[in-house]
Amino acid sequence: MIPMPSAGPSPDVEAALRETLAEDADAFPGTGLDLAGRARAGVRRRHRRTLLVTATALVLAVPAGWLSWQQLDTTAPQRPAQAFVSSPRPTPPLDPRCRAQAATLSGPAIRWQRLPADARVTEVLRCGVKFENRNGELWRVAVQERATEGLAGLVAILKTPDRPIPPGTVCTLLTTTSSPIWARLDDGRWLPVLWPQAGCNPIFVGRDVYAGVHFVTEREEPVAAAAVATVDPPGPKKP
């Protein structure tokens, strides 16, 4: 650390410094270098390096960009549906139950049933539709969720009998939408299961129970882009 001076610099010091610098500059030996030639060579080298880097970047970036465009461009007609999947995990084919349900907004005519009290459920399948906005278009994506463990609470809810609305209750939001839950019984049969009707709103009955069930989400895209209107997706809301 250089100490702060207590007074201004002495003229002697400045003179000594001037002399030293002048002496050093004069004593500097000529290098005999062709400075201009070396500078030109350096610039050429720099240009070559820039060209090389640009060419390498182009070679690497163009195919990558083309691939991403192919994956992202929703108007490319020849694009296979699988190319949309951004997840490294390959998407398994959508279960036919969910595919059929996703084909239309209201779903096909499915005969929803009560889960029998003695049913032993080994797997549940929840079908849904997700709406995604891509490039200004609304896309409808079929989503299915599967769970094989932690089903006890959910199955218990599904076996719960309906609870009638108490007399005099005013329901502001009365819906009758069936819940798109499929249950696979231990004998291998799939049942489209109704949520119990409880109070005014049957949709929210089982929502808290979902939290205890580990669903594995799978999706297929797109189901139908053109016919989709900007409406809320039907079915139960996800937890």
Next chain:
Amino acid sequence: MDFDEYVRARGPALLRFAYLLSGDRHTAEDLTQTALQDALVHWRKVTRAEHPERYLQRMITNRFLQSRRRRASTEVVTAEPSGTAATGDGMAGVIDRDEIRRLLAHLPARSRAVLILRYYLDLDDEAIAAFVGVAPVTVRSIVSRSLGALRPLAAHRTES
């Protein structure tokens, strides 16, 4: 003004300036060559400048300060001047200058650059401030502090 012609005429002076800054011949060559490369790319702009040589000196100074900033954490100061000169009447100036060189070498890069711009190129505070990219008051402060470090030498010189 032709680039080759200019470099033939002023190249050695630029090298000397770079040598004073860096204190090392090879570093001086690198600094000068890099600055000349940049100058060649923008040669029109350089020749349009009021003082092309100042422009190049500024490029060298910037390169020097940048390189010092990059290497500040890795560079280790070695080589205290070896041996001691014999003292005597005729040697006093030599000792002082060696000591000045040693002190200059140990100054921070910016302080060293400021002293060289002031006492070798004879630039005023405003010009030095523009060169180094600091305020003129900072230049005065750097000069004052750096000369303060050299003051004991002056005292020694007066005594001898």
